[in-house]
Amino acid sequence: MPELNEPFVVAIPARHDASRLPGKPLRLLGGRPLVLHVAERALAAGAHQVWVATDDERVARVLDGQGVQVAMTATGHASGSDRLAECARIAGWGDGALVVNLQGDEPFAPPEGIRAVAAALSSSGHPMATLATPIEQAAQLFDPNTVKLVTDARGDALYFSRAPLPWHRDGFARSRQVLPESAAPFLRHIGIYAYRAGFLRQFAALPPGRLERTESLEQLRALEAGFRIAVALTPVAFPPGVDTLEDLERAQRHLDGLA
Numbered sequence: 001m002p003e004l005n006e007p008f009v010v011a012i013p014a015r016h017d018a019s020r021l022p023g024k025p026l027r028l029l030g031g032r033p034l035v036l037h038v039a040e041r042a043l044a045a046g047a048h049q050v051w052v053a054t055d056d057e058r059v060a061r062v063l064d065g066q067g068v069q070v071a072m073t074a075t076g077h078a079s080g081s082d083r084l085a086e087c088a089r090i091a092g093w094g095d096g097a098l099v100v101n102l103q104g105d106e107p108f109a110p111p112e113g114i115r116a117v118a119a120a121l122s123s124s125g126h127p128m129a130t131l132a133t134p135i136e137q138a139a140q141l142f143d144p145n146t147v148k149l150v151t152d153a154r155g156d157a158l159y160f161s162r163a164p165l166p167w168h169r170d171g172f173a174r175s176r177q178v179l180p181e182s183a184a185p186f187l188r189h190i191g192i193y194a195y196r197a198g199f200l201r202q203f204a205a206l207p208p209g210r211l212e213r214t215e216s217l218e219q220l221r222a223l224e225a226g227f228r229i230a231v232a233l234t235p236v237a238f239p240p241g242v243d244t245l246e247d248l249e250r251a252q253r254h255l256d257g258l259a
Helices: 034-044 055-060 079-092 112-125 171-172 197-205 211-214 220-224 245-256
Strands: 009-014 049-053 069-074 096-099 126-132 146-149 157-161 188-196 229-233
Touching: 009 034, 009 079, 034 049, 034 055, 034 069, 034 112, 049 079, 049 171, 069 079, 079 096, 079 197, 096 112, 112 126, 112 188, 112 229, 146 171, 146 188, 157 220, 157 229, 188 197, 211 220
Parallel strands: 009 049, 009 096, 049 069, 126 229
Antiparallel strands: 096 188, 126 188, 146 157
């Protein structure tokens, strides 16, 4: 894993009215709002600054005095990246600032993983970086809610998909119940990103591409436009995030198990 020798900012998009779990940033986990858990993960990673980009004053109020800064952003952003581009303008980051986009529903994001994606961006020289982890179960590979990716020989992303990638022709002809031995690894995408602030603004200004619209995967916009995305393997496991009420209940059980 490359060393990280420059400061970085963590920016957390926290839209209040998430479609699958309204009021998500303020939902309680261990008796405390979800967004507080995420902000603490970012602070523990050693970020130079932690910003939360939100569209709701109630989210801003629970963050008061927590060592983070808040950017009040518009309600109509289509994606977290669009919200962070507005945050970059409000915060006044220079084009070269290293910004980690940590989703506001990742209360157990490991500090080592946050630093790893920042280091991947810093060492690659690319405008964007992300993380991946090996897939070990066939059911996960065939799950369209699990985003898969393939990389080139340098470790840069070639493609992201909800479909099984790469397709092992002979192995899956025999069975789709177990993962075959493959020269190319089966990788699950972890939805944490690092960008240079200048590229973040450029990316948000790009129109969604055909591949992004087809797969509903925002990162394909960058690949279709010809930009490179560095991919690093996460050094530690990323527990699942919180998208639904069932996820929140599972997260509470996980937190109880850590106590």
